[in-house]
Amino acid sequence: MQTNAIPTAANEKDGAAISAKRPEKSFFDKLMLRPESGVVIAAASVYLFFSVFAPHFFSDRVASNLLLSSATLGIIAVGVATLMIAGQFDLSVGSVYGLSAGLVILAINAGVPSPLVLPMILVIGLCIGTIHGLLVTRLGIHSLIITLGGLMFYRGVLLAITQGFPIRLQAPDPFLRAFDFMFLGIPGPFFWFIGLVAIFAFVLTSTRFGNWLFAAGGSAEAARGMGVPAEKVQVIAFALTSMMACLAGFVSVARFSSVDALRGQGMELEAVLAVVVGGASLNGGYGSIVGACLGVLIIAMIQQGLLLMGISAYWYQAGIGLLLIVAAVVNQRVRIRNGV
Template structure:
């Protein structure tokens, strides 16, 4: 009996090294559940829809993950997504070449992220409060500039196709951007000194500073990357729909945090995984698509996400506290 208990303890201690465990358990549970109860869930069209949803949310969530590992929050990503998409739309309608409009929108997002990071690190203010204010400010700016009306744009370009064009099998190009960014972020986080600095800044800032890590600089870069990825997701959405409304991205910050936490990233910082966040985004996509196919009312979506989130967090904490 003692041998079995010891083996169980060792296996749990090994699992602590993998933040993705809780997300993987949630992913399998959701996938198997909808495969049984939702007709046509496993069809190519359904899988393509899931991947499209996961890609646009996942790009935002990857930035949120890196920032949360560094010990900070960004609640303004939904507003940044909307502002960037609207900026791209307005510049495109004004006749500005799409590539320049694309770079301009990303630059605007980078400036917003830099401002958030500067206020948080220089003013030593809680990022939760700073980005909450930023979220409300930029949403208000967006509503004021547009007068509350959506912006439509019917023309297409090679850039817009590269961002969200439909590929063979019904999938969108956004899936490639999502997987590419996830791979790069994983390599940066696990194989580079900057990745080590991100973990150190969130896990123990005092010790990180003693070792020569510029914690404020690491966090500021994290805010910029988060805003730029939110902008990329917003422009991808605009390229897919051909329009953008002033409420675009509203609530995205909560879904991104849900995907991140479901993926095993701790709210306290210093621990997390981009691959776990990818699974978390896929879970959100499966739930949104699966509920529709199962004929469930739309208002069950957030309730289901909440259950999956709590379940994944319980598994993650159980594993983290073992050994």
């Protein structure tokens, strides 16, 4: 017994000596371990750039527009981030967003009380997402194929509903006005966005379900081996994603009081871009809701900044594409550095 204790004590001393020699991690090193580390630096850089080169970027009106324009996309991005962490994609959120706005207007114009329309549209979103999730997990079809088909189907339904022309609320609705207010210069939809960011960030970082999401996204097979119901978790993530798109559609009706056949077109790509810029991995199992929030704000800053600089709006698409490439490269380097 004593002969075994001697080398063990020696090993402990050697380990303590090695730990003492190892330099303590700096604040920057600790920051870079976070999934949103790259986007924090990117957001600060974009903000400083437009503060210098874009006239009136510091004005209260521009700040309010930034928060308002980021709110709807942000609500969608919260769901998309959750699903991408779980290892899946949803390309239908833009069409679901547009269709839900159309259904909200049709229901209110038909006399359905708007406080009842909100839970109805959320349930519809849950059903849509659940169908997507079951098709993906039960049939083994890639989520890009299922949701791409959904993108075209829901867009076609919206086209049939609108007949290619905008539809509007027949009369102002008091309940909808509660979603479109201004408090201390901050638009009401942005409060919804931040509230959802706080809720989902807590769920992902402090609950068992959040751990299951990361495990299912990292390796569904390994997660099942640890007792994680990976397929069930991914179905729930699909349902939450579509529900967030429907909530964004309801909020957009409160803001615009109308919808057209192209509402939300291309929004699915902007949501994925925001999540990737926010540090999420396209392979799943890695990401951050806070990072996605900052990614949405970066997109809004670029959009507003280019307009204030007098640059044609046609260049916005090019800038967004370049941002996606740069974000993918930076995030890949960060993950390699962190050994993820």
